[in-house]
Amino acid sequence: MNPENAGQKANWKSRFSRADSLPPLDEADQNLACELDALAQAAHPSQEFVSQLKRDLGQQAVRRVARPALRFPGLHWPGPAANLRARLILGAQLAGMAALLILLSLSPRLLPQEPVQRQQVIQPTQQENTPAAIFPAGSDFLILAGPDGQVYRMDLETGQRTNLSDPGLYGPVEAGSRSHPNLSPDRQTLALPTHDQGTWLLSMEESQPRKIANGGLQTTWSPDSRQLAFISAENPQAVFLLDRDQDAGSASEIARLDGKIFSLVWSPAGEWIAAGIAGEEETGAPNSQPLSLAVALIDPISGETRVMAQFPNPYLSEDPFDLILTADGKEIWYLPLMAAIPVDGSGLRPLAANPAAGKNVGIQLSQTFENLPGPASDIYSTASPDGASTATGYKTSLETGEMEVVAVQTASDPAQHLWSRRFPPFKRLMWTEEGRSLILANSQDILGEVWRVDAVSGEPERLGDQIYVLGTGWALDMNRQSVIQPAELAHYPEPGPSENWTRHEKIGTWLTLSAPQGWHVAGSKHADLPMVELMNVEFLGTGMEAASLGEDGLAASFYRVPLDSMAPELREALHRIVGGTDPQWEPLEINGMKAYRFIDVKLGSDPVTIFLPTEKYLIEIMKYPAVSEYDGVFMQILDSLEIEP
């Protein structure tokens, strides 16, 4: 394994360029890339294994005289042929279902329903196809797809499934793509982008998929469901408008923006469409990242465009996040930057939240950290439709991927723990619209299990396996609006003398520290590294992240550097963020702790100060309001920190 191959290294160096918003790989990274290449090339399965497996596969092929119909526990995929017995079973089940519906309509609705009854309703059958079902008003449904690409609607109340696409068209590689399945607000039509088979409109009642484009579109529906605004990968700067009943060829371009559009969302009242734009903007600084972000409003009738906010935004995340609308439609939130953008043009508002008002904000924020390594990387949260409860799933074991879901009623004070339960790995947690169930599923590119969990009792029910879950009707219908109301800018309670602080023992099982009363403290483990999180500050082991936005200065930048090059790297990072002249910095030592104070970079009226508590543990700062005011407090917290190995 010899990495000293100049040609290979040059090849690696050239793969990442500033055109990709990435700095070139340094020498050590190039060496590692070459080593990985060499390691991979040297790895071979044994010849005996390769030959034996081929023979085994041949035997397996012989045994496949006639493969039985595909079966999924608790959820049946249509079999190849109907027979008399199957029809009798189906008839009996439909009769049973009708009786059940009658009973339900006559009796008071019991919450939760008996899982056993539901399980009976969705027993496997051998019917050729599932007839269209009558869905009780207000019931929620899942959109599912099988390995054969067929898309189904499954009513959660009855377990009834309707085939929406035959032959199948779903290609299981959409997860993570910016093209999401998107249900019209009237719940009649699903806009379904696929990876390489174009974008389709699927009726929710019948199997007549209609292809509207050859590529995958990112879409947003008008509130009346009559129009679809979209962007395409081929032309990501333009926004098009399409009437639902027409082909994409008749779509008209309504706006052209200065950059690639990464998020598109139609306002609740229909008067504007918000677009998130990733633009190219050189700040002129050495090694500056060209990526900037902007949010614009587009008038869907006139096409008039108004840029509401622009962010110089290096190293924000792997990929831009979707815009979120507040429920009242008055603000657009961009969570990675903790920025609220009022649509009345009154300027940016930082999205800090006080501990009381910030509970829901915290839940949403946890979703923005899912790319971080370690247990903290697998946090999935969802708020109930009425906002009274939350459920959070997190990984309990890196080895097995086992997840625990905790449901909490946050509306009560103090918050009331409802239930906790462990599940196999999942990647999505969705609350159904009527609020009675949670759906646990994998991402849209992973065949996996889907669970329904009673929101009150935590009673689980496995709905199926080996299936793709595109989403619930509720989740697909949200147009990515938030149910969260805007929170107020945080003001810490006065810390008071440290003798009166609260001692928090074994936060996250291994952190102990003291903090002022009323200061929100959380602990977790960030891969192998400890992390202490205050409501507005995070302390982390490997490096630091800091940024500034607006007068009160809040932002996060995923930015990590070695300790010995911290100060100049910080200066460059801050320079990119605030622009203008190079920020001047001075090293400090306060009570034995190293720090850097950036004189020209101010949050409010205070220059930014960044502490390096020890050689081993550095700081990651997510939000940093009025930092100097709390210099002493932060340092005392750090002094009190005890970390169990």
Added chain:
Amino acid sequence: MIVEPVIISQVEPARDCLPPAFVDLYDQSVEQIYRYHLSRTGDALDAQDLTADTFRAALEWFSSYRPERGRPLAWLIGIARHKQIDYLRGLSRHKSSPLTLEQAEQHPSGWPSPEDQAIQHMQVAQVARALRGLSQDRAEAISLHFFAGLSLGEVGKVMGKREEAIKKLVHRGLKDLKHRLAGRAEEEA
């Protein structure tokens, strides 16, 4: 979905029952699938088991594969990723030991010597352990690109992300991996 009956012949070797396209796919991709699994498990025997599971499932589903949806390797990788998830679930229940020199010696000749193979797998095991400390997306992008041999664009298709996003994942994943490998080396020293 109807599967045509296969006529059983007592005379023909079993492999002739395999669809020719599947045989081609197997021959072309068995090493890549093995390497992908090896990079995630760090264990040669587990990687072979998972490779076998992947191809058995692929054979089961082969009639539903549609060439117009993309390269068969990408389809196969999708199955392999699913097997990886199953593997991780079962890891705590059944964890096999790393390849030993004795086990390596049982492998037939024509491949790296047992000593080389043991050393190589030991190194892969280090990489696999370090990869588990990375974010899932970064680790997956690195495994697929370096070990499964997919291009950045193909990794993007498999992971459902744009190529630029994959570049970022690989770029940052390399840096992260470097730190983790260095950290482990220091610990071991």
